[in-house]
Amino acid sequence: MVFLTNEGASSSSSTRRWKYDVFLSFRGEDTRAGFTTYLHKALEQQGINTFMDDKLPRGEEISTELLKTIEESMVLVIVFSKNYAESKWCLDELVKIVECREDDQMVLLRPIFYNVEPREVRNQLGNFGIALANHEKEFKDNMGKMQRWREALSKAASVSGSHYEEGCTTYKSEYDFIQGIVKEISSAIFNQRPLYDASYLVGVNSCVEAIKSLLDIESNEVRMLGIHGLPGVGKTTIANVVYSIIAHHFEGSCFLEKVREKSPNGSIIQLQEKLFSKILRDSYLKVDRESEGTNLIKERICCRKVLLVLDDVDNSEQIEKLLGKCNWFASGSRVIITTRDIQVLTTLPRNHLIYKVEELSPCEARALFNMHAFHTNEPKEDYSKLIEQIISYANGLPLALKVMGSDLCGKSIHKWRSALEIYWYWKAY
Structure with missing residues (x-):
C-alpha cells in the first residue's frame, strides 16, 4: 500500500x-x-x-x-x-x-x-x-x-x-x-504532528537514540527498560520523546504520568482505568478494587502488543498493580519505567534493561539555560559571569536550568543578582 x-x-x-x-x-x-x-x-x-x-x-x-x-x-x-x-x-x-x-x-x-x-x-x-x-x-x-x-x-x-x-x-x-x-x-x-519542541531539548537526542537501541522495536521479544537518575535530570522528558517516536508501532500505547504522586489514597485505580481507556479505547470500564484492576490488565491487555510507560515510580507495589507479574504482555511489547530509585526496578524480570540519565555537561547546561533565559544561545555579554554562577548552582540538572532561565527571562541584571543570592541561600540550607 x-x-x-x-x-x-x-x-x-x-x-x-x-x-x-x-x-x-x-x-x-x-x-x-x-x-x-x-x-x-x-x-x-x-x-x-x-x-x-x-x-x-x-x-x-x-x-x-x-x-x-x-x-x-x-x-x-x-x-x-x-x-x-x-x-x-x-x-x-x-x-x-x-x-x-x-x-x-x-x-x-x-x-x-x-x-x-x-x-x-x-x-x-x-x-x-x-x-x-x-x-x-x-x-x-x-x-x-x-x-x-x-x-x-x-x-x-x-x-x-x-x-x-x-x-x-x-x-x-x-x-x-x-x-x-x-x-x-x-x-x-x-x-x-509536532511531537515536541526540539529547540528546547538539549542533551536529549543521544539519550533517546541509546534507549531506542536498547528497546529494539524490531525484536519480537518483550523488553522492559528502567530509566533512572536524579530528580530533575530529565527522565520524564526523555521517556516522553521516546514514547512519541515509537508509539505508532504498537497496537496500543499509554503514558502514565506521575505514578508516585497519583498512587496514594487509592488513586492507583484511576491509573488502571486510564490504562484501559488508552489501550482498549474503553472509557466506560470502571474498577472497584486495585486487585480487580490488576486481573483485568492480565485478561484484557495480555493479548496485545503494547507500549507502556510508568513515569516516576517510587515503589515496586505500583509496578505490580499496573503490570502484574510483568510476564503477561504479548510478543513485541515494550515497558518503560522512570524512577529516582534504581532499587525499585528489582521487581522486574532478570533480563530487564537499565539506562541511567546523566547530568548535562557545562556546555549543554549553558545552551539549555540560554534558550529559556534569552530564547537564543547568544546572551548579552554583561550577563556572562552570572550565567556561569547559575550553571554551577544547577549542577547539570535540566529542570533547575529551565525553571531559573524562565524565571529570569526579560529581567534586569540587578534582579538577576538578587535572584542568584536567593538561589545560593536555599542551596546552603
Whole structure:
C-alpha cells in the first residue's frame, strides 16, 4: 500500500493545528452500512479523530460548513465505490479535497478504491463514465463544473492508493484491509504532528537514540527498560520523546504520568482505568478494587502488543498493580519505567534493561539555560559571569536550568543578582 508523500512541505506548516485528523468522503448508499462505517470505527478506536459526514443534511450544493471541515482535516480519505460519481455532492467534495491538497502540501490525500479499478476512476470508464455522461445532460450549460469534476477524479485517482476487490486474495479479509489502512494513516499522522519542541531539548537526542537501541522495536521479544537518575535530570522528558517516536508501532500505547504522586489514597485505580481507556479505547470500564484492576490488565491487555510507560515510580507495589507479574504482555511489547530509585526496578524480570540519565555537561547546561533565559544561545555579554554562577548552582540538572532561565527571562541584571543570592541561600540550607 503506497500513499502520497509530502515532499516540499514547509517546516513552518508542521505547527498547524487541525480540527480533525481524517475526513472521510464516500458515497453513502454504497458503503455507509458497511465498509466506511467499519473504517470510521477502526480509526476512532486508534484515537484518530475522524469526521464522517453522516449527519449533515444533503442539499443541492455542498454546505459552507462541510467545506470548512475539509480545510480543517489533515488526512483526506476518498472511498471510491461503484456509484461514487453518481453523487454531485461527492464530486463537489472531491473538487474541494483536491484543491486543499494542491494549496497545502501538508494535507495528505488517501484514495481507496473499493470494488473499482483505479483506471476506471482516473479515465472515467464504466460506471464513472456513465454517471458523468448523465451529469452532462443536466449541466450542459455549465461545462466548467463538469471539467472540474473530471479533473478532480483524474488527479485523485492518479495518487497511489489502496485497492480492495471482493474475492481478491491480496487481503485475507476486508477486516485486514481496513487494519492496513488504519496503520498507514496512523503512521502518516504521527509523522505530521509536532511531537515536541526540539529547540528546547538539549542533551536529549543521544539519550533517546541509546534507549531506542536498547528497546529494539524490531525484536519480537518483550523488553522492559528502567530509566533512572536524579530528580530533575530529565527522565520524564526523555521517556516522553521516546514514547512519541515509537508509539505508532504498537497496537496500543499509554503514558502514565506521575505514578508516585497519583498512587496514594487509592488513586492507583484511576491509573488502571486510564490504562484501559488508552489501550482498549474503553472509557466506560470502571474498577472497584486495585486487585480487580490488576486481573483485568492480565485478561484484557495480555493479548496485545503494547507500549507502556510508568513515569516516576517510587515503589515496586505500583509496578505490580499496573503490570502484574510483568510476564503477561504479548510478543513485541515494550515497558518503560522512570524512577529516582534504581532499587525499585528489582521487581522486574532478570533480563530487564537499565539506562541511567546523566547530568548535562557545562556546555549543554549553558545552551539549555540560554534558550529559556534569552530564547537564543547568544546572551548579552554583561550577563556572562552570572550565567556561569547559575550553571554551577544547577549542577547539570535540566529542570533547575529551565525553571531559573524562565524565571529570569526579560529581567534586569540587578534582579538577576538578587535572584542568584536567593538561589545560593536555599542551596546552603
